[in-house]
Amino acid sequence: MKLPVGLNNLVEFLQRLPGVGPKSALRMAFYLLQTPDSFNDELARTVGDLRKNVFVCNECFSVSDEEICEICQDNGRNKQLMCVVERADDVLTIESLGEFRGIYHVLGGAINPLNHIGPEDLRMVELLNRVEKYEIKEVVVATNLSLEGEATALYIKSKLNKEVKVTRIGTGLPMGADLGYADMATLQRAMDGRREI
Amino acid sequence: MKLPVGLNNLVEFLQRLPGVGPKSALRMAFYLLQTPDSFNDELARTVGDLRKNVFVCNECFSVSDEEICEICQDNGRNKQLMCVVERADDVLTIESLGEFRGIYHVLGGAINPLNHIGPEDLRMVELLNRVEKYEIKEVVVATNLSLEGEATALYIKSKLNKEVKVTRIGTGLPMGADLGYADMATLQRAMDGRREI
Numbered sequence: 295m296k297l298p299v300g301l302n303n304l305v306e307f308l309q310r311l312p313g314v315g316p317k318s319a320l321r322m323a324f325y326l327l328q329t330p331d332s333f334n335d336e337l338a339r340t341v342g343d344l345r346k347n348v349f350v351c352n353e354c355f356s357v358s359d360e361e362i363c364e365i366c367q368d369n370g371r372n373k374q375l376m377c378v379v380e381r382a383d384d385v386l387t388i389e390s391l392g393e394f395r396g397i398y399h400v401l402g403g404a405i406n407p408l409n410h411i412g413p414e415d416l417r418m419v420e421l422l423n424r425v426e427k428y429e430i431k432e433v434v435v436a437t438n439l440s441l442e443g444e445a446t447a448l449y450i451k452s453k454l455n456k457e458v459k460v461t462r463i464g465t466g467l468p469m470g471a472d473l474g475y476a477d478m479a480t481l482q483r484a485m486d487g488r489r490e491i
Numbered sequence: 492m493k494l495p496v497g498l499n500n501l502v503e504f505l506q507r508l509p510g511v512g513p514k515s516a517l518r519m520a521f522y523l524l525q526t527p528d529s530f531n532d533e534l535a536r537t538v539g540d541l542r543k544n545v546f547v548c549n550e551c552f553s554v555s556d557e558e559i560c561e562i563c564q565d566n567g568r569n570k571q572l573m574c575v576v577e578r579a580d581d582v583l584t585i586e587s588l589g590e591f592r593g594i595y596h597v598l599g600g601a602i603n604p605l606n607h608i609g610p611e612d613l614r615m616v617e618l619l620n621r622v623e624k625y626e627i628k629e630v631v632v633a634t635n636l637s638l639e640g641e642a643t644a645l646y647i648k649s650k651l652n653k654e655v656k657v658t659r660i661g662t663g664l665p666m667g668a669d670l671g672y673a674d675m676a677t678l679q680r681a682m683d684g685r686r687e688i
Binding site: 296297298299300301303304307310311312313314318320321322323324325326327331333334335336337338339340341342343344345346347348349357358359364381382383386 | 493494495496497498500501504507508509510511515517518519520521522523524528530531532533534535536537538539540541542543544545546554555556561578579580583
Protein backbone atom coordinates (compact mmCIF):
# COMPACT_ATOMS: atom_id res chain seq x y z
CA MET A 295 0.00 0.00 0.00
CA LYS A 296 1.37 3.39 -1.03
CA LEU A 297 1.12 6.22 1.49
CA PRO A 298 -0.95 9.20 0.37
CA VAL A 299 1.38 11.76 -1.23
CA GLY A 300 0.90 14.48 1.40
CA LEU A 301 1.64 12.03 4.18
CA ASN A 302 4.59 10.55 2.37
CA ASN A 303 6.15 13.98 1.80
CA LEU A 304 5.82 14.78 5.47
CA VAL A 305 7.37 11.46 6.48
CA GLU A 306 10.34 12.19 4.22
CA PHE A 307 10.87 15.61 5.74
CA LEU A 308 10.54 14.36 9.30
CA GLN A 309 13.01 11.57 8.62
CA ARG A 310 15.70 14.10 7.88
CA LEU A 311 15.51 15.49 11.41
CA PRO A 312 18.19 14.19 13.78
CA GLY A 313 17.23 11.06 15.68
CA VAL A 314 14.12 10.41 13.60
CA GLY A 315 13.93 7.12 11.70
CA PRO A 316 11.27 5.85 9.28
CA LYS A 317 9.09 4.39 12.03
CA SER A 318 9.05 7.41 14.28
CA ALA A 319 8.54 9.74 11.30
CA LEU A 320 5.48 7.70 10.35
CA ARG A 321 4.20 7.81 13.90
CA MET A 322 4.60 11.58 14.06
CA ALA A 323 2.93 12.06 10.69
CA PHE A 324 -0.08 9.99 11.75
CA TYR A 325 -0.20 11.95 14.97
CA LEU A 326 -0.30 15.20 12.99
CA LEU A 327 -3.21 13.81 10.97
CA GLN A 328 -5.39 13.79 14.06
CA THR A 329 -4.30 16.88 15.94
CA PRO A 330 -6.61 19.91 15.85
CA ASP A 331 -6.05 21.95 12.68
CA SER A 332 -4.80 24.86 14.77
CA PHE A 333 -1.92 22.76 16.07
CA ASN A 334 -0.63 21.97 12.58
CA ASP A 335 -1.06 25.57 11.46
CA GLU A 336 0.85 26.86 14.46
CA LEU A 337 3.57 24.27 14.04
CA ALA A 338 3.88 25.15 10.35
CA ARG A 339 4.09 28.84 11.17
CA THR A 340 6.68 28.30 13.90
CA VAL A 341 8.88 26.23 11.59
CA GLY A 342 8.49 28.67 8.71
CA ASP A 343 9.22 31.74 10.83
CA LEU A 344 12.01 30.17 12.87
CA ARG A 345 14.83 31.97 11.10
CA LYS A 346 12.95 35.30 11.20
CA ASN A 347 12.46 35.20 14.97
CA VAL A 348 15.71 33.72 16.16
CA PHE A 349 18.91 35.72 15.88
CA VAL A 350 22.49 34.65 16.08
CA CYS A 351 24.27 36.77 18.69
CA ASN A 352 26.70 39.17 17.00
CA GLU A 353 29.17 38.68 19.81
CA CYS A 354 29.28 35.01 20.75
CA PHE A 355 27.23 33.45 17.89
CA SER A 356 24.86 31.72 20.25
CA VAL A 357 21.09 31.94 19.62
CA SER A 358 19.22 34.97 20.82
CA ASP A 359 16.00 36.97 20.73
CA GLU A 360 18.01 40.06 19.94
CA GLU A 361 21.17 40.98 18.06
CA ILE A 362 23.24 40.58 21.23
CA CYS A 363 22.33 37.68 23.50
CA GLU A 364 21.33 37.83 27.14
CA ILE A 365 24.64 36.43 28.33
CA CYS A 366 26.77 38.89 26.38
CA GLN A 367 24.57 41.73 27.67
CA ASP A 368 24.83 40.57 31.28
CA ASN A 369 27.22 42.80 33.23
CA GLY A 370 27.31 40.28 36.07
CA ARG A 371 29.25 37.90 33.85
CA ASN A 372 33.01 37.60 33.98
CA LYS A 373 34.01 38.87 30.54
CA GLN A 374 37.58 37.72 30.96
CA LEU A 375 36.64 34.06 31.19
CA MET A 376 35.50 32.53 27.91
CA CYS A 377 34.14 29.08 27.18
CA VAL A 378 34.57 27.93 23.58
CA VAL A 379 32.02 25.42 22.28
CA GLU A 380 31.27 23.83 18.93
CA ARG A 381 27.54 24.52 18.67
CA ALA A 382 24.93 26.90 20.05
CA ASP A 383 23.14 24.12 21.91
CA ASP A 384 26.34 23.38 23.81
CA VAL A 385 25.89 26.82 25.43
CA LEU A 386 22.51 25.68 26.73
CA THR A 387 23.99 22.45 28.05
CA ILE A 388 26.68 24.26 30.02
CA GLU A 389 24.25 26.96 31.18
CA SER A 390 21.93 24.27 32.51
CA LEU A 391 24.65 23.45 35.05
CA GLY A 392 24.31 26.98 36.40
CA GLU A 393 28.00 26.99 37.35
CA PHE A 394 29.85 28.88 34.66
CA ARG A 395 29.76 32.67 35.04
CA GLY A 396 31.90 33.69 32.09
CA ILE A 397 30.98 34.31 28.45
CA TYR A 398 30.85 31.94 25.47
CA HIS A 399 32.09 31.63 21.94
CA VAL A 400 30.37 29.32 19.47
CA LEU A 401 32.81 28.07 16.83
CA GLY A 402 30.18 26.53 14.60
CA GLY A 403 31.86 23.12 14.50
CA ALA A 404 35.28 21.55 14.88
CA ILE A 405 38.27 21.08 12.63
CA ASN A 406 37.60 18.01 10.53
CA PRO A 407 40.01 17.40 7.63
CA LEU A 408 38.04 14.38 6.38
CA ASN A 409 34.98 16.58 5.87
CA HIS A 410 37.14 19.46 4.58
CA ILE A 411 36.40 21.67 7.57
CA GLY A 412 39.44 23.76 8.38
CA PRO A 413 39.92 26.57 10.91
CA GLU A 414 38.89 29.06 8.22
CA ASP A 415 35.41 27.47 8.14
CA LEU A 416 34.95 28.10 11.87
CA ARG A 417 34.62 31.35 13.81
CA MET A 418 38.31 31.24 14.70
CA VAL A 419 39.28 34.77 13.64
CA GLU A 420 36.34 36.10 15.64
CA LEU A 421 37.54 34.08 18.63
CA LEU A 422 41.05 35.52 18.46
CA ASN A 423 39.67 39.04 18.05
CA ARG A 424 37.36 38.71 21.03
CA VAL A 425 40.12 37.28 23.22
CA GLU A 426 42.23 40.31 22.39
CA LYS A 427 39.42 42.87 22.65
CA TYR A 428 38.23 41.72 26.08
CA GLU A 429 41.73 40.92 27.32
CA ILE A 430 40.54 37.47 28.22
CA LYS A 431 42.55 35.69 30.88
CA GLU A 432 41.27 32.13 30.51
CA VAL A 433 39.79 30.26 27.57
CA VAL A 434 38.03 27.01 28.54
CA VAL A 435 37.86 24.82 25.45
CA ALA A 436 34.67 22.75 25.74
CA THR A 437 34.62 21.23 22.28
CA ASN A 438 33.54 17.59 22.13
CA LEU A 439 35.87 14.86 23.33
CA SER A 440 36.22 13.59 19.78
CA LEU A 441 39.31 13.57 17.59
CA GLU A 442 37.97 16.72 15.92
CA GLY A 443 37.21 18.46 19.20
CA GLU A 444 40.67 17.63 20.52
CA ALA A 445 42.38 18.87 17.35
CA THR A 446 40.37 22.08 17.58
CA ALA A 447 41.45 22.56 21.19
CA LEU A 448 45.11 22.16 20.25
CA TYR A 449 44.70 24.55 17.35
CA ILE A 450 43.17 27.21 19.61
CA LYS A 451 46.01 26.75 22.10
CA SER A 452 48.56 27.21 19.31
CA LYS A 453 46.96 30.41 18.05
CA LEU A 454 46.46 32.23 21.33
CA ASN A 455 49.00 34.46 22.97
CA LYS A 456 51.08 32.59 25.55
CA GLU A 457 49.73 34.87 28.30
CA VAL A 458 46.21 33.56 27.86
CA LYS A 459 45.53 30.49 29.99
CA VAL A 460 43.93 27.80 27.81
CA THR A 461 42.18 24.98 29.66
CA ARG A 462 40.34 21.90 28.46
CA ILE A 463 37.26 20.46 30.21
CA GLY A 464 38.19 17.50 32.40
CA THR A 465 38.35 14.03 30.91
CA GLY A 466 38.08 10.71 32.68
CA LEU A 467 35.48 8.17 33.69
CA PRO A 468 31.89 9.41 33.83
CA MET A 469 30.10 9.33 37.21
CA GLY A 470 28.68 5.90 37.96
CA ALA A 471 31.09 4.20 35.55
CA ASP A 472 32.43 0.70 36.08
CA LEU A 473 36.20 0.45 35.58
CA GLY A 474 35.78 -2.89 33.82
CA TYR A 475 33.80 -1.34 31.00
CA ALA A 476 35.96 1.73 30.44
CA ASP A 477 37.84 2.04 27.15
CA MET A 478 41.60 2.38 27.29
CA ALA A 479 41.72 5.98 26.06
CA THR A 480 39.31 7.12 28.76
CA LEU A 481 41.14 5.15 31.44
CA GLN A 482 44.44 6.67 30.37
CA ARG A 483 42.91 10.14 30.64
CA ALA A 484 41.43 9.31 34.01
CA MET A 485 44.84 8.24 35.32
CA ASP A 486 46.57 11.29 33.88
CA GLY A 487 43.91 13.55 35.32
CA ARG A 488 43.96 12.09 38.85
CA ARG A 489 43.48 14.57 41.66
CA GLU A 490 44.28 14.52 45.36
CA ILE A 491 41.31 13.87 47.62
CA MET B 492 19.70 31.04 29.90
CA LYS B 493 16.29 31.43 28.30
CA LEU B 494 15.83 30.06 24.81
CA PRO B 495 14.87 32.63 22.16
CA VAL B 496 11.08 32.76 21.91
CA GLY B 497 10.85 31.41 18.35
CA LEU B 498 13.05 28.48 19.22
CA ASN B 499 11.26 27.82 22.47
CA ASN B 500 7.87 27.76 20.73
CA LEU B 501 9.17 25.26 18.22
CA VAL B 502 10.61 23.06 20.96
CA GLU B 503 7.26 23.06 22.72
CA PHE B 504 5.42 22.02 19.58
CA LEU B 505 7.91 19.32 18.71
CA GLN B 506 7.74 17.93 22.23
CA ARG B 507 4.09 17.17 21.76
CA LEU B 508 4.85 14.75 18.92
CA PRO B 509 4.87 11.10 19.94
CA GLY B 510 8.25 9.79 21.02
CA VAL B 511 9.84 13.24 21.20
CA GLY B 512 11.19 14.36 24.57
CA PRO B 513 12.68 17.71 25.60
CA LYS B 514 16.21 16.73 24.51
CA SER B 515 15.32 15.45 21.07
CA ALA B 516 12.95 18.39 20.49
CA LEU B 517 15.82 20.74 21.23
CA ARG B 518 18.12 18.81 18.93
CA MET B 519 15.58 18.95 16.10
CA ALA B 520 14.97 22.68 16.64
CA PHE B 521 18.68 23.43 16.48
CA TYR B 522 18.91 21.30 13.38
CA LEU B 523 16.13 23.34 11.77
CA LEU B 524 18.06 26.52 12.58
CA GLN B 525 20.83 25.50 10.22
CA THR B 526 19.00 23.77 7.38
CA PRO B 527 18.60 25.70 4.11
CA ASP B 528 15.63 28.09 4.29
CA SER B 529 13.87 26.09 1.58
CA PHE B 530 13.82 22.99 3.79
CA ASN B 531 12.00 24.78 6.59
CA ASP B 532 9.57 26.41 4.17
CA GLU B 533 8.79 23.09 2.54
CA LEU B 534 8.39 21.35 5.89
CA ALA B 535 6.09 24.13 7.10
CA ARG B 536 4.02 23.88 3.95
CA THR B 537 3.77 20.10 4.16
CA VAL B 538 2.63 20.23 7.78
CA GLY B 539 0.18 23.05 7.12
CA ASP B 540 -1.33 21.38 4.06
CA LEU B 541 -1.35 17.86 5.47
CA ARG B 542 -5.06 17.76 6.15
CA LYS B 543 -5.86 19.30 2.75
CA ASN B 544 -3.94 16.66 0.82
CA VAL B 545 -4.68 13.53 2.76
CA PHE B 546 -8.16 12.07 2.75
CA VAL B 547 -9.80 9.58 5.03
CA CYS B 548 -11.26 6.77 2.94
CA ASN B 549 -15.07 6.98 2.97
CA GLU B 550 -15.28 3.21 3.10
CA CYS B 551 -12.66 1.88 5.48
CA PHE B 552 -11.46 5.13 7.16
CA SER B 553 -7.84 4.46 6.32
CA VAL B 554 -5.73 7.28 4.83
CA SER B 555 -5.90 7.92 1.12
CA ASP B 556 -5.04 10.23 -1.76
CA GLU B 557 -8.65 10.06 -2.88
CA GLU B 558 -12.08 9.74 -1.33
CA ILE B 559 -11.94 5.96 -1.62
CA CYS B 560 -8.58 4.33 -0.89
CA GLU B 561 -6.54 2.12 -3.16
CA ILE B 562 -7.40 -1.03 -1.24
CA CYS B 563 -11.16 -0.46 -1.26
CA GLN B 564 -10.97 0.28 -5.00
CA ASP B 565 -8.97 -2.85 -5.72
CA ASN B 566 -11.19 -5.51 -7.30
CA GLY B 567 -8.55 -8.16 -6.71
CA ARG B 568 -9.24 -7.92 -2.98
CA ASN B 569 -11.49 -10.37 -1.20
CA LYS B 570 -14.36 -8.09 -0.10
CA GLN B 571 -15.83 -10.75 2.16
CA LEU B 572 -12.80 -10.89 4.42
CA MET B 573 -12.38 -7.85 6.67
CA CYS B 574 -9.59 -6.97 9.05
CA VAL B 575 -10.58 -4.56 11.84
CA VAL B 576 -7.81 -2.37 13.27
CA GLU B 577 -7.65 0.48 15.75
CA ARG B 578 -5.72 3.05 13.73
CA ALA B 579 -4.93 3.90 10.12
CA ASP B 580 -1.24 3.15 10.58
CA ASP B 581 -2.14 -0.40 11.61
CA VAL B 582 -3.35 -0.90 8.02
CA LEU B 583 0.13 0.00 6.80
CA THR B 584 1.70 -2.42 9.26
CA ILE B 585 -0.44 -5.32 8.11
CA GLU B 586 -0.06 -4.37 4.44
CA SER B 587 3.71 -4.39 4.86
CA LEU B 588 3.41 -8.16 5.45
CA GLY B 589 1.94 -8.49 1.97
CA GLU B 590 -0.11 -11.48 3.10
CA PHE B 591 -3.61 -10.22 3.76
CA ARG B 592 -5.79 -9.93 0.65
CA GLY B 593 -9.06 -8.77 2.22
CA ILE B 594 -10.27 -5.28 3.08
CA TYR B 595 -9.88 -3.21 6.24
CA HIS B 596 -11.92 -1.25 8.72
CA VAL B 597 -10.32 1.40 10.91
CA LEU B 598 -12.20 1.81 14.19
CA GLY B 599 -10.39 4.93 15.30
CA GLY B 600 -9.39 3.49 18.67
CA ALA B 601 -10.51 0.89 21.18
CA ILE B 602 -13.12 0.78 23.91
CA ASN B 603 -11.59 2.36 26.98
CA PRO B 604 -13.98 3.11 29.86
CA LEU B 605 -11.24 4.83 31.90
CA ASN B 606 -10.81 7.41 29.15
CA HIS B 607 -14.58 7.53 28.50
CA ILE B 608 -14.27 5.95 25.07
CA GLY B 609 -17.28 3.77 24.40
CA PRO B 610 -18.38 1.90 21.24
CA GLU B 611 -20.33 5.00 20.18
CA ASP B 612 -17.04 6.93 19.94
CA LEU B 613 -15.64 4.39 17.48
CA ARG B 614 -16.69 3.54 13.93
CA MET B 615 -18.70 0.59 15.19
CA VAL B 616 -22.01 1.34 13.43
CA GLU B 617 -20.09 1.77 10.18
CA LEU B 618 -18.43 -1.59 10.81
CA LEU B 619 -21.74 -3.39 11.33
CA ASN B 620 -23.20 -1.70 8.23
CA ARG B 621 -20.26 -2.70 6.08
CA VAL B 622 -20.33 -6.29 7.31
CA GLU B 623 -23.98 -6.49 6.31
CA LYS B 624 -23.62 -4.60 3.02
CA TYR B 625 -20.72 -6.72 1.73
CA GLU B 626 -22.06 -9.94 3.27
CA ILE B 627 -18.74 -10.41 4.92
CA LYS B 628 -17.87 -13.98 5.89
CA GLU B 629 -14.94 -13.44 8.24
CA VAL B 630 -13.96 -10.51 10.43
CA VAL B 631 -10.34 -10.67 11.67
CA VAL B 632 -10.08 -8.48 14.74
CA ALA B 633 -6.54 -7.08 14.79
CA THR B 634 -6.93 -4.54 17.58
CA ASN B 635 -3.97 -4.29 19.97
CA LEU B 636 -3.34 -7.05 22.50
CA SER B 637 -4.17 -4.64 25.31
CA LEU B 638 -7.09 -4.80 27.72
CA GLU B 639 -8.86 -2.24 25.54
CA GLY B 640 -8.14 -4.09 22.32
CA GLU B 641 -9.38 -7.34 23.82
CA ALA B 642 -12.57 -5.73 25.11
CA THR B 643 -13.18 -4.23 21.70
CA ALA B 644 -12.74 -7.64 20.07
CA LEU B 645 -15.30 -9.19 22.44
CA TYR B 646 -17.70 -6.32 21.82
CA ILE B 647 -17.45 -6.79 18.05
CA LYS B 648 -18.04 -10.51 18.43
CA SER B 649 -21.16 -9.81 20.52
CA LYS B 650 -22.61 -7.38 17.98
CA LEU B 651 -22.10 -9.38 14.82
CA ASN B 652 -24.57 -11.85 13.43
CA LYS B 653 -23.75 -15.43 14.50
CA GLU B 654 -23.20 -16.42 10.86
CA VAL B 655 -20.20 -14.14 10.56
CA LYS B 656 -16.97 -15.83 11.59
CA VAL B 657 -15.07 -13.56 13.99
CA THR B 658 -11.38 -14.34 14.49
CA ARG B 659 -8.70 -12.74 16.58
CA ILE B 660 -5.04 -12.44 15.54
CA GLY B 661 -2.90 -15.14 17.14
CA THR B 662 -1.41 -14.56 20.55
CA GLY B 663 1.59 -16.27 22.12
CA LEU B 664 5.31 -15.84 22.39
CA PRO B 665 6.97 -13.60 19.81
CA MET B 666 9.54 -15.18 17.48
CA GLY B 667 12.97 -15.34 19.08
CA ALA B 668 11.48 -15.21 22.57
CA ASP B 669 13.04 -16.93 25.57
CA LEU B 670 10.52 -18.87 27.66
CA GLY B 671 12.20 -17.72 30.86
CA TYR B 672 11.41 -14.10 30.15
CA ALA B 673 7.80 -14.52 29.06
CA ASP B 674 5.07 -13.04 31.23
CA MET B 675 2.40 -15.39 32.58
CA ALA B 676 -0.45 -13.98 30.49
CA THR B 677 1.50 -14.46 27.25
CA LEU B 678 2.60 -17.93 28.26
CA GLN B 679 -0.97 -18.89 29.09
CA ARG B 680 -2.08 -17.67 25.65
CA ALA B 681 0.77 -19.51 24.00
CA MET B 682 -0.29 -22.76 25.69
CA ASP B 683 -3.94 -22.24 24.82
CA GLY B 684 -3.04 -21.42 21.22
CA ARG B 685 -0.75 -24.43 20.67
CA ARG B 686 -0.89 -25.96 17.22
CA GLU B 687 0.08 -29.33 15.82
CA ILE B 688 3.37 -29.35 13.91
